[in-house]
Amino acid sequence: MGKVVINPARCKGCKLCIEVCPRNVLVPSSKNNHLGIYVVEPKKVGECTGCSRCAMICPDVAIEVYR
Amino acid sequence: MSKILMCGNEVIGEAAVQAGCRHYFGYPITPQNELTAYMARRMEEVGGVFLQSESELAAINMVLGASACGARAMTSSSSPGISLKQEGISYIAGMELPAVVVNVMRGGPGLGNIAPSQSDYFQAVKGGGHGDYRLIVLAPSCSQELYDLTALAFDLADTYRNPVMILADGMLGQMMEPVTLKKINSKRVKKPWVLTGAKNRPARMLRSLFLEAGALEKHNEKLQEKYRRIKAKEVRCETYNISRAEVIVVAYGSSARLTKAAVKMAEERGIKAGYIKPITLWPFPEEVFINEKDKDKRYLVVEMNEGQMVEDVERCAGDRKRVSFYGHAGGWIPQVEDIFKRIKKLV
Amino acid sequence: MKKVFGRTRTLRDTHTHYCPGCGHGIAHRLVAEVIDELGIRERTIGIAPVGCAVLAYYYWDLDICEAPHGRPPAVATGMKSVNPKNIVFTYQGDGDLAAIGFNETIHAANRGENITVIFINNAIYGMTGGQMAPTTLCGQVTATTPSGRNAERYGQPIHVAELLGHLPGVTFSSRVALSDIPNIMKTKQAIKKAFQAQMDGKGFSIVEVLSPCPTYWRKTPVEALKFIKKDMTKIFPLGVFKE
Numbered sequence A: 001m002g003k004v005v006i007n008p009a010r011c012k013g014c015k016l017c018i019e020v021c022p023r024n025v026l027v028p029s030s031k032n033n034h035l036g037i038y039v040v041e042p043k044k045v046g047e048c049t050g051c052s053r054c055a056m057i058c059p060d061v062a063i064e065v066y067r
Numbered sequence B: 001m002s003k004i005l006m007c008g009n010e011v012i013g014e015a016a017v018q019a020g021c022r023h024y025f026g027y028p029i030t031p032q033n034e035l036t037a038y039m040a041r042r043m044e045e046v047g048g049v050f051l052q053s054e055s056e057l058a059a060i061n062m063v064l065g066a067s068a069c070g071a072r073a074m075t076s077s078s079s080p081g082i083s084l085k086q087e088g089i090s091y092i093a094g095m096e097l098p099a100v101v102v103n104v105m106r107g108g109p110g111l112g113n114i115a116p117s118q119s120d121y122f123q124a125v126k127g128g129g130h131g132d133y134r135l136i137v138l139a140p141s142c143s144q145e146l147y148d149l150t151a152l153a154f155d156l157a158d159t160y161r162n163p164v165m166i167l168a169d170g171m172l173g174q175m176m177e178p179v180t181l182k183k184i185n186s187k188r189v190k191k192p193w194v195l196t197g198a199k200n201r202p203a204r205m206l207r208s209l210f211l212e213a214g215a216l217e218k219h220n221e222k223l224q225e226k227y228r229r230i231k232a233k234e235v236r237c238e239t240y241n242i243s244r245a246e247v248i249v250v251a252y253g254s255s256a257r258l259t260k261a262a263v264k265m266a267e268e269r270g271i272k273a274g275y276i277k278p279i280t281l282w283p284f285p286e287e288v289f290i291n292e293k294d295k296d297k298r299y300l301v302v303e304m305n306e307g308q309m310v311e312d313v314e315r316c317a318g319d320r321k322r323v324s325f326y327g328h329a330g331g332w333i334p335q336v337e338d339i340f341k342r343i344k345k346l347v
Numbered sequence C: 001m002k003k004v005f006g007r008t009r010t011l012r013d014t015h016t017h018y019c020p021g022c023g024h025g026i027a028h029r030l031v032a033e034v035i036d037e038l039g040i041r042e043r044t045i046g047i048a049p050v051g052c053a054v055l056a057y058y059y060w061d062l063d064i065c066e067a068p069h070g071r072p073p074a075v076a077t078g079m080k081s082v083n084p085k086n087i088v089f090t091y092q093g094d095g096d097l098a099a100i101g102f103n104e105t106i107h108a109a110n111r112g113e114n115i116t117v118i119f120i121n122n123a124i125y126g127m128t129g130g131q132m133a134p135t136t137l138c139g140q141v142t143a144t145t146p147s148g149r150n151a152e153r154y155g156q157p158i159h160v161a162e163l164l165g166h167l168p169g170v171t172f173s174s175r176v177a178l179s180d181i182p183n184i185m186k187t188k189q190a191i192k193k194a195f196q197a198q199m200d201g202k203g204f205s206i207v208e209v210l211s212p213c214p215t216y217w218r219k220t221p222v223e224a225l226k227f228i229k230k231d232m233t234k235i236f237p238l239g240v241f242k243e
């Protein structure tokens, strides 16, 4: 069981995290951050294993992972 | 204290060592090679760092790095090499780092020749590199001044966090002259900006890039304020007989040596002559000219170039007609007799 | 639940000016994590280049100095000569290191300066608007090679890690890539080895990092990583060239 927390202020919407997540936890949201970027958010929350792949690829260190 | 005989380039090196310089970076070029070799030898003796760099570009940036870490660092070169250092000098000025740069000038432009020259006045005094910055420029005219001014250069650099240039020429560099190697009591300037690793304090940064709105303007204002302070406090100049003289010869460095002899010759023949020898080329001793109210006085500027400092004299004297110029570029050295003839013609 | 991934001490919690999906951000994180894991933050001095990473001093909570374009290895040489106990590293792009500053690079490497170089090879000049770099691939379209880099005119892309690996002064030279998770982990290991080499006083260490510039590769961030894997590593083989 894992959990990711995404800081919307840091997310630039590059979607690399979505690409590397093996459990398809993450999705683009319809929420804008202060830069007008559609940030990513966890959707299938229960699927997250806390593997940290998303965090390791995030160029903006927007993701914290808990397990 | 007894005098010893040394070549000018070595005198600069010894002064640097005595002033606490332990980091020297340089690339060979005539006519300053004795200085590089001297530093190589002396740094070994005193446990300092000597490094022959791959280029003048590298040398000035090594100085930048050593200075950023708090060392009294120096590099030296001659005209073509000084051109290569301009990028680094501009950064050092922008980052407000102390540094001492020695230019033992030779003939130019381009590769020119290796004869003594004063052709880099504009480059040293008016910029050389890009941006609104100033170098403190010191112009020694004898071996004793090579020693004293080099030592002073390190203090000024630290005090103002600014690069300082020693503007010498091939004649001064090569000349053997007795010199007193006085003990130098260097100023100890606190450097709370030095990079050492952010231990028990906030991290520091040294930069010349200011992208935030208005930040670069503010940084430039701060620099200008510093330059005004330097102008107010650090002008140095030697004058002789200027209140009584009808003709005042203006010269610095090697041409000032010859000028002194020519003024003496004129006086012996009953001509009222004097001289102004700027020691700081920047800040220029403007007040000496501005305070000289007698409009009948004539200035004769003698330079080993095609006329560079003469523009500053014209600016300060306020009346171009009162200023005449005698000089040539390309390794020409003025003769005492010829300077005397020019003085005579002006009376 | 326990936090298993978060921002490391040396990486400031701030917005960066990098484009979405830019490799500089990943590389910054890896460098910061290595510094913290080795416990050397308080004696480390970084040198920021002129390039997209010019503002790196806002992102690392370290003592940092700027250097003129291409001159970081000379600045590092000067710094290291003052206090050899300091850990000094440069962070340079391909224009900075392999074009304008190659002389400084080669000579610092050949002297065996005990410094670490993080070399970001993104096959482009990012900061100035996507011009050809010495590492641009043949056929790659850039602002200054509108029909693609032509080898007859510009030669082949420069292989920095291999070239420097030949020099006796170099103790560690490796090429890694930010193309996927396993390679990002290998990149971190290489950076750690490079810093460790400096801590052990072994001499010059360099890590060449193949890094995405989605903006001037005209690709999405996801496509950019695929480009590294498929095209870039063909020309720039990954591996250790000196250890």
Ligand SMILES: Cc1ncc(C[n+]2csc(CCOP(=O)(O)OP(=O)(O)O)c2C)c(N)n1
Pocket (backbone or CB within 6 Å): C050, C051, C052, C053, C069, C092, C093, C094, C095, C096, C097, C120, C122, C124, C125, C126, C127, C128, C133
């Ligand atoms: C002397 C000098 N020449 C040119 C430039 C302009 N310039 C700034 S960054 C750069 C190239 C940057 O490319 P690279 O080093 O690959 O870094 P990147 O932006 O790709 O990370 C150039 C040419 C400069 N700042 N200074």
Ligand code: SF4
Pocket (backbone or CB within 6 Å): A002, A003, A004, A020, A021, A022, A023, A024, A025, A026, A047, A048, A049, A050, A051, A052, A053, A054, A055, A065
């Ligand atoms: S931690 Fe792993 S499973 Fe969870 S969101 Fe990130 S990549 Fe997906």
Ligand code: SF4
Pocket (backbone or CB within 6 Å): A006, A010, A011, A012, A013, A014, A015, A016, A017, A018, A039, A040, A054, A057, A058, A059, A060, A061, A062, A063, C021
């Ligand atoms: S990788 Fe980071 S910046 Fe990119 S979309 Fe995911 S959370 Fe946002």
Ligand code: SF4
Pocket (backbone or CB within 6 Å): C017, C018, C019, C021, C022, C023, C024, C052, C122, C126, C127, C212, C213, C214, C215, C216
């Ligand atoms: S231009 Fe390229 S290298 Fe520069 S920040 Fe954008 S993606 Fe990164």
Ligand SMILES: [Mg+2]
Pocket (backbone or CB within 6 Å): C093, C094, C095, C120, C121, C122, C123, C124, C125, C126, C133
């Ligand atoms: Mg690049």
